[in-house]
Amino acid sequence: MTGALNHHEIGQVTLLTNPVSGHGNAPRAAERALARLRQRGVDVVQIVGADAEHARRLVGDALDRGTDALVVAGGDGVITECLQALATTDIPLGIIPAGTGNDHAREYQIPREDPEAAADVVAAGWAETVDLGQIRDRRGVTKWFGTVAATGFDSLVSDRANRMRWPHGRMRYNLAMLAELSRLRLLPFRLVLDDRTGSLREIKADLTLAAVGNTRSYGGGMLICPNADHADGQLDITMVHCASRTRLIRLFPTVFTGTHVDLDDVTTARARSVAVDSAGISAYADGEYACQLPVTISAVPGALRILRPHSSVNPLPG
Known part of the structure; x- marks a missing residue:
């Protein structure tokens, strides 16, 4: 659409x-x-x-x-x-x-x-x-975004990169990613999805990350939500549950083609809004810090x- x-x-x-x-x-x-x-x-x-x-x-x-x-x-x-x-x-x-x-x-x-x-x-x-997309935090403060909201491993990497003063540019992010890979662990998430009919579906799972996409890509072309449609009134949710550093590194190249969604370590969903919570985790949207979880993320049509x-x-x- x-x-x-x-x-x-x-x-x-x-x-x-x-x-x-x-x-x-x-x-x-x-x-x-x-x-x-x-x-x-x-x-x-x-x-x-x-x-x-x-x-x-x-x-x-x-x-x-x-x-x-x-x-x-x-x-x-x-x-x-x-x-x-x-x-x-x-x-x-x-x-x-x-x-x-x-x-x-x-x-x-x-x-x-x-x-x-x-x-x-x-x-x-x-x-x-x-x-x-619109993110609403626990205080009711809202923030608009156009591409993808990231929580979990991705946001931990961004948190670390933002704390670093050296080096500059992409290398700082790469070093932050290596540091977080060394500490890789599954994070307890709770998501509540609201579909078009208004019915709710709860997902409790240990995840590496949960990405919520209004569009398909983030991070300079990584197709984290490859089937997202920017005009369908819905969000695509990609959940990665991989505790192995080796498997996550092998999964990484497939994100650039969008084929990661076919792997056993990845599940997807679609909803008009989703509540996301995981203790101590930040939400980033369009690559920028948004707020701490919990949040409710909604698609706002047109x-x-x-x-x-x-x-x-x-x-x-x-």
Whole structure:
């Protein structure tokens, strides 16, 4: 299933750049996209977020002033900050991919190595209406996300990487993963799934990780939820239960093809919402820290409009 695709007139956009995305490549990508947008007759207002809080404030001001689209030159982390403002509005999101993972761009077939081509997608003005995920913590605080929410081994690795001060970039994450592999253990999880009919199903299991996907991939192309559909009003849940380091290492390459879901160590489910709990475990979404478990994660149908190439989606008039 795909979401409705409608045409938007793009006359003026706000371009937000995260200067540290992609190890500092985002400003160059933004410059190239800016030049192409102006070539296409689009008026561009530039904003640069010094940090997450600053970016949120700038985005809020831009939406208050009015814009035909909010365009992000950066990665999934800055995109998720923008989702907090764009969710349930009529203002579409445009993406100039310039991060390390770029899983939003991957899902919506936005050119990841060509800022001019990505800018052409924005100028063309075709926006698909898609779902977002929403995480609600025990205090009732909510956070929107676009791709995958991770709990368990993945979030433990992210916790460790965030505590490390050296090295920088991908190597820090790799070292954190090796450290967590040395401590690999099954974690007691409780999940309560709510399907389309409103009936509840409880799962109590010792798991390596539980990933909840609105889209298929995280971590730069790992198809953790390979059958997820971003416009079906549901979430895909992938549960890995593997206590052996050797078996987990052998499983890892299959995540890039999505064939891990056929293995005995992996089970999957689908639900419109899922409550997730495991003591002492964090939830990450779009690669960013969200909150501590327990959480309730829900699919919110039609919560976002995203500018994307229209060739692979049947456009609707409008």
